[in-house]
Amino acid sequence: MNDCIFCKIIKGEIPSSKVYENEKLIAFNDISPKAPTHILIVPKEHIESSACLSGREDISGAVFNAVAHLAKELNLENGFRVVTNCGRDGRQSVPHLHFHLLAGKELSEDM
Numbered sequence: 001m002n003d004c005i006f007c008k009i010i011k012g013e014i015p016s017s018k019v020y021e022n023e024k025l026i027a028f029n030d031i032s033p034k035a036p037t038h039i040l041i042v043p044k045e046h047i048e049s050s051a052c053l054s055g056r057e058d059i060s061g062a063v064f065n066a067v068a069h070l071a072k073e074l075n076l077e078n079g080f081r082v083v084t085n086c087g088r089d090g091r092q093s094v095p096h097l098h099f100h101l102l103a104g105k106e107l108s109e110d111m
């Protein structure tokens with residue numbers, strides 16, 4: 001999508017601090033981190049949100065393979081949180097599917 005900020009990051013039109021990439025997705029550091037490790041895992045295909053993931057096990061599988069890869073590479077043995085916000089009530093601010101990988105401190109009990 002032309003005016004999508006994450007599509008622009010994927011195309012390299014907006015810089016990002018990339019930590020991982022494969023043919024299906026890219027992962028980069030969140031510009032406004034909520035934890036010492038705050039990575040966004042973003043499918044390259046413009047999919048609006050997790051509400052559109054039915055039947056897309058290729059995407060969900062790739063995302064959680066990337067989570068496992070990053071957890072190992074970044075030594076997140078104390079644990080981590082994976083969050084995807086969806087729609088208005090879910091407080092999704094960028095309408096291109098992404099998963100927050102949060103780690104590096106004991107996270108709040110509140111989701």
Ligand code: 5GP
Nearest residue numbers: 005016028029030031032085091092093094
């Ligand atoms: P959401 O609120 O949609 O779940 O999460 C969007 C996330 O994208 C936020 O945590 C926000 O800080 C991050 N973000 C928004 N614009 C940019 C950007 O241009 N670069 C990076 N690296 N992160 C961004």
Ligand code: ZN
Nearest residue numbers: 004007046096
């Ligand atoms: Zn997009």
